[in-house]
Amino acid sequence: xxxxxxxxxxxxxEEARLENLKKYKILYTKTEPYFDQLAAITATMMKTPIAMIxxxxxxxxxxxxxxxxxxxxxxxxxxxxxxLAILNDSFTVYEDLIQNPALVSNPLYVGESGxxxxxxxxxxxxxxxxxxxVCVIDKKPRVFGEEDRKKLEKIALMVRLEMNxxxxxx
Numbered sequence: 001x002x003x004x005x006x007x008x009x010x011x012x013x014e015e016a017r018l019e020n021l022k023k024y025k026i027l028y029t030k031t032e033p034y035f036d037q038l039a040a041i042t043a044t045m046m047k048t049p050i051a052m053i054x055x056x057x058x059x060x061x062x063x064x065x066x067x068x069x070x071x072x073x074x075x076x077x078x079x080x081x082x083x084l085a086i087l088n089d090s091f092t093v094y095e096d097l098i099q100n101p102a103l104v105s106n107p108l109y110v111g112e113s114g115x116x117x118x119x120x121x122x123x124x125x126x127x128x129x130x131x132x133x134v135c136v137i138d139k140k141p142r143v144f145g146e147e148d149r150k151k152l153e154k155i156a157l158m159v160r161l162e163m164n165x166x167x168x169x170x
Contacts, residue, residue, distance in 0.1 A: 011087060013129070018058055020129040024163045027055055027062060031072075034162055035065035042155050043067035046148065048117075048136040053159055054082045055123070055132035064132075079106060085120035086130040091149055093119040096141035116140040119148070121156035126164065134159060 011017060021027060035053055043051035053064045061080035063073040077083045085092040097103055097115055120135035134156045164170070 009083065009087060011130075017086075017129045017131065020125055020127055021055065021057070021131040024125065024131070024166050026064060026163055026166065027057055028072075029064070031065065031069065035071070035159070036069040038155060038158060038162075039065040040067050040069070042134060042136060042152070045151060045155075046119075046136045048138045050137035052135050052137075053123075053132065054080075054135060056080075056083055056086050081118050082120060082133045082135060085133040085135065086122055088122060088130075090122055090124070090153060091120070092122075092133070093144050093149070095144055098141070114139075117142045117144070119144050119152060121149070121152040123156050123159050123163075125160065126169065132159075 039051045039053050043049065050067060052066045054061050055064060056062075056077065059077050060074040061077055061082045063071055063075075065071050066073070081092070081094070094100055094103070095117060097118060115137055117138040117140065118135060120133035122130040123132040123134060124130050134152060136152065
């Protein structure tokens, strides 16, 4: 998200994080059945209308897969909640987005067509870099419990394990 100085919030190890993300050769790749199915399963399991597997590049958040089997969507990094999700150790949740003063000015999250709920588990590489997030979104606010968090974190781990195959780690 953009901070009050107009810049995008980034971690202190941003350059190393980006290099690590490139190593996995997942950014801007074609759709893949495994990730498409994982996103669809996530939406069903979490009972949300939207589930995505996103990766955070320097300026954009790129969707590898969503619940409809679509990939390649891009959102400006400063407007994406996933850019905040990778700043947290493992998990981010906004049960009622309209109640968050930091998000009130973002048209994606407020108003009649806005979103009400967001939860994400960071996708962390073996080297410890948070490179993306598995997120679920709903138009209405909702409660998100400990069991929900565990499920989402397991999906993020499955993404990590699949990414490891790209670089020869089982």
